Amino acid sequence: SDKLEAQGRSLWTSGAGNGQTFAGAAATGTHGSMIARGGIQDHIRALQIVTPSGIRWIEPDTGVMSDAFIAATGSTALRDDNMFAAAQLPVGSLGIVTALVVDSVPKFLVRPIQNLRKVDRAALDWLAAGDFRRFSAAYALDQDPDFVQMIVNPYKPFKRPAMLRFLYREPWRDDYPRATPGQLGAGYDALSLLGRLLNDYPWARGPLLQFAMKQGYASGPDIDAPPVYGSWGEGLDTHRPLADLFNASVTIDRADLARAFERICAVYARHGGSTVVTIRFMERAQGLLAPARFTHNAVIDFDGPRSQRTADAYARVVECLDAEGITFTRHWAKSCRLDAARVAADYGEDFRRWRTARDRLLPDPAHRALFGSEVLDGLGLTC
Ligand SMILES: Cc1cc2nc3c(=O)[nH]c(=O)nc-3n(C[C@H](O)[C@H](O)[C@H](O)COP(=O)(O)OP(=O)(O)OC[C@H]3O[C@@H](n4cnc5c(N)ncnc54)[C@H](O)[C@@H]3O)c2cc1C
Structure with a gap:
């Protein structure tokens, strides 16, 4: 907020308190109570993500940044709606997010x-x-x-x-x-x-x-x-x-x-x-x-x-x-008492699409395991 507001811009929603990282808050779907808005991840328009297989620049099908810009970041472009929708809320399981293009509104x-x-x-x-x-x-x-x-x-x-x-x-x-x-x-x-x-x-x-x-x-x-x-x-x-x-x-x-x-x-x-x-x-x-x-x-x-x-x-x-x-x-960043079967049932087809995107980004199970933990493995996100 400090950085955006210094440039006359603002987020349109966020959590109820400041202090998180943008990547961490977006990874877990952090939100407040702006009644006409969604989560903080809705601000993301493109992101750079690093995995053992390379540096990817993920955007929707229609594209956001120019090819020259993406090349200058040292990334390979991956323009795909499904991949982008998976990476907007990755729950820490898709790689390390190293850059985000964030939308904003005039400050208010x-x-x-x-x-x-x-x-x-x-x-x-x-x-x-x-x-x-x-x-x-x-x-x-x-x-x-x-x-x-x-x-x-x-x-x-x-x-x-x-x-x-x-x-x-x-x-x-x-x-x-x-x-x-x-x-x-x-x-x-x-x-x-x-x-x-x-x-x-x-x-x-x-x-x-x-x-x-x-x-x-x-x-x-x-x-x-x-x-x-x-x-x-x-x-x-x-x-x-x-x-x-x-x-x-x-x-x-x-x-x-x-x-x-x-x-x-x-x-x-x-x-x-x-x-x-x-x-x-x-x-x-x-x-x-x-x-x-x-x-x-x-x-x-x-x-x-x-x-x-x-x-x-x-x-x-x-x-x-x-x-x-x-x-x-349930909120990904709270005590959610979830397991893989319940996640699959709660998110249905969207969970299947998320895993398809994950397997495309991280085809090697050993690479997926790099980002795993007891919690994430238990939720079916990293294995
Ligand atoms: C006191 C308190 C108040 C809160 N209030 C709210 C609230 O009002 N609304 C709400 O929705 N939530 C709220 N939360 C939840 C909070 O927003 C989330 O816990 C948020 O994820 C914290 O962000 P963080 O930067 O600390 O991320 P972390 O907890 O460090 O990480 C969260 C996840 O993101 C991943 N991650 C972090 N950085 C990266 C990166 N660069 N690349 C890839 N993955 C990454 C981590 O691996 C992890 O899986 C609250 C939590 C607390 C403790």
């Missing part, structure tokens, strides 16, 4: 609104239907939001106030008053301090989570405060986790949100899940292995202090969704 301002509000059950139906304007009008500004995020306490999610964050996009102007990430409401690290308390006092989990939500989040800026603005990059604090974190998520078809969400919270809380539960929204993302594979997606995150009980509670959520017949995928 966002006005954040952040508040704690009790959310009505009916509002989930508006979100499931994509009526973000109605949700915004009820809990923040009567304007079309560009970003909507809701963080709830899974213990009584509709009785306790949720932490809401909205971003409203405005045209860039140079004279906006500069604000710190804190004033822009970025980050919610106070939650990561909770681990020991939640483990030691299980009976107090619900109220403790709510206390932390209030301490870590309530400072606004709410609708009645003077407006503050920042660029996309300024609104993303660089994440410096204060505790050992558990991260997991499920991505569902947004249309399933209303029927899935309360069940997810109930199962998670009943089994002692000790993190907040976040709902984010995004459109279908690019890349054959993009977890956001529904036309409209709701991503439900379980991010907070690491504990075995929380990991077990997440496993019960996965079982519950399966039992209810609710289709979902």
Whole structure:
């Protein structure tokens, strides 16, 4: 963001915090909650990837860079839609990405609104239907939001106030008053301090989570405060986790949100899940292995202090969704409890196409093994 914004450009989406590498974030389909956008990998237009067999420059069929440019990079051009879609989200399994051509938009301002509000059950139906304007009008500004995020306490999610964050996009102007990430409401690290308390006092989990939500989040800026603005990059604090974190998520078809969400919270809380539960929204993302594979997606995150009980509670959520017949995928960079059979079932034909591209790029099993690990081998990505 710093580099792009210095040139008057901006990413149109990214994760909720800064600090990752572009290649690593794209490799795992990192995303935030820009409701009309996909994942960070959607910015990629071409990439250079190094394997033991050579240096390849991968682009879609139509081509992006000139032959002379590609030759000057020392790479061999590989213009192929399927290969490009595989390499946009490689999960670290296709070689070393050494260069990326990244698209961008003119830089813009966002006005954040952040508040704690009790959310009505009916509002989930508006979100499931994509009526973000109605949700915004009820809990923040009567304007079309560009970003909507809701963080709830899974213990009584509709009785306790949720932490809401909205971003409203405005045209860039140079004279906006500069604000710190804190004033822009970025980050919610106070939650990561909770681990020991939640483990030691299980009976107090619900109220403790709510206390932390209030301490870590309530400072606004709410609708009645003077407006503050920042660029996309300024609104993303660089994440410096204060505790050992558990991260997991499920991505569902947004249309399933209303029927899935309360069940997810109930199962998670009943089994002692000790993190907040976040709902984010995004459109279908690019890349054959993009977890956001529904036309409209709701991503439900379980991010907070690491504990075995929380990991077990997440496993019960996965079982519950399966039992209810609710289709979902999981984030490649989180505790996904996946295996090769499940990956093949979740991604179907796209997984077959991804493996075809991989075998073309890395035909020698010994070369594939170079990029393998226990996790990636277990997911069927490197063997
Ligand atoms: C505290 C925290 C908050 C997070 N918030 C979000 C969020 O808001 N939204 C979200 O979607 N995700 C989020 N994540 C997940 C995070 O975005 C991913 O873990 C991301 O992959 C991290 O990027 P990294 O650069 O650290 O990559 P790494 O973890 O280093 O690598 C990720 C994968 O990419 C591969 N890789 C990295 N660099 C290259 C390269 N040059 N060539 C080939 N392969 C490569 C690695 O081998 C690995 O398989 C969060 C994670 C944490 C810990």
